[in-house]
Amino acid sequence: MSKGKSTVRDTVILFATLMLFWLMLSGKLDTDVLIVGAVASLIIALLYRDGLSFFTEFRFTPQAFVAGFRYYGYFLRELFKSNLKMAAIVLSPSLPITPGIVKVRTRLKSRMGRLMLANSITLTPGTLTVEMAGEWLYIHCVTVGATDIEAATAEIVSGFESYLEVMYG
Amino acid sequence: MGLLIDIIGGLLLVGGAAFLLFGSLGLLRMPDVFNRIQAGTKTTTLGTLLTLAGAACLQPAWGWKLLLIGVFLIFTNPVSAQVLANTAHRRGAQKTPLTKIDRLAEDREGKA
Numbered sequence: 001m002s003k004g005k006s007t008v009r010d011t012v013i014l015f016a017t018l019m020l021f022w023l024m025l026s027g028k029l030d031t032d033v034l035i036v037g038a039v040a041s042l043i044i045a046l047l048y049r050d051g052l053s054f055f056t057e058f059r060f061t062p063q064a065f066v067a068g069f070r071y072y073g074y075f076l077r078e079l080f081k082s083n084l085k086m087a088a089i090v091l092s093p094s095l096p097i098t099p100g101i102v103k104v105r106t107r108l109k110s111r112m113g114r115l116m117l118a119n120s121i122t123l124t125p126g127t128l129t130v131e132m133a134g135e136w137l138y139i140h141c142v143t144v145g146a147t148d149i150e151a152a153t154a155e156i157v158s159g160f161e162s163y164l165e166v167m168y169g
Numbered sequence: 170m171g172l173l174i175d176i177i178g179g180l181l182l183v184g185g186a187a188f189l190l191f192g193s194l195g196l197l198r199m200p201d202v203f204n205r206i207q208a209g210t211k212t213t214t215l216g217t218l219l220t221l222a223g224a225a226c227l228q229p230a231w232g233w234k235l236l237l238i239g240v241f242l243i244f245t246n247p248v249s250a251q252v253l254a255n256t257a258h259r260r261g262a263q264k265t266p267l268t269k270i271d272r273l274a275e276d277r278e279g280k281a
Contacts, residue, residue, distance in 0.1 A: 021237060024233045024234065024236070024237050025233075025234060025237060027233060027234070079211070079214065079215050079218075080215065082211045082215075083188055083191070083211055083212055083215045083216075086191065086192075086195060086207070086208055086211050086212055087188070087191040087212075089195075090191050090194045090195040090198055090199075090208060091191070091194070095198055095199075095200075097199075097200075097204060099201070099203065099204055099264075099265060099268050100268050100270035100271060101203075101258075101268075101270065101271045101272050101273045101274070102270065102272055103272040103273070103276070118247070118251060119243075119244065119247040119248065119251075120247075122210060122247035122250055122251055123210065123211060123214055123243070123246070123247050126207065127207075128203065128206060128207050128210070128250060128251070128254055129247075129251050129254075130203070130251070130254045130255055130258050130273055131255055131258065131273055138272060138273040138276075140203045140207065140254060142204055142207050144270060
């Protein structure tokens, strides 16, 4: 996505997102509440037009929305699994860990897609993103599985990537 | 019906508290900073989400606000964990002797 072209669209999207948050937080639809929210959202949207928000670079297609819902379902399942695994490790007397940092590669190109991928990896079983450099991610694992790039990528990245690719590209 | 939702809400609160407890245990037991961050991030995220869900069952009127808090949590928690881990690694934080491999250190040495 070229930079100059998308600025207005990004600003509008950011404005709409902020406005939605404001309405959810205030829980009212009075005129004064709406005006304050609109002014504040507009100022923030103009100041942070290069910033990222939920729908920055989001592809507004039906497939992307479906992928979004499936992504969050998958994400919550993984988050739950990761917690059970962590609880099992923490509660076992021998503390069975073999930590290490592996390197993986992502196909995602968009900034938001990569951010979401890094966040998802951090919240899922035993993995934590330590550094991103372009398409490379360095992942700290509590229990290292595969150490070569292809196998580690398949193990850690692929699950989320397939959804995020449809959502953000 | 109201009673059932109250019970579900209470169970969610207890579940959330349990995961937060496991997270604290993890902070104590894990051998180095990276593993501690791992234990801290995951458990606080799910623990707090469950607590919020429990609160939403008990106080349905707060539902939207609690949902928003949950969304912010999902986005900000991992970011802070990543920044902490990144900085720790840059500054050469001690890694446990159990560590099997460190590709990031290898690549940084290669470039330097």
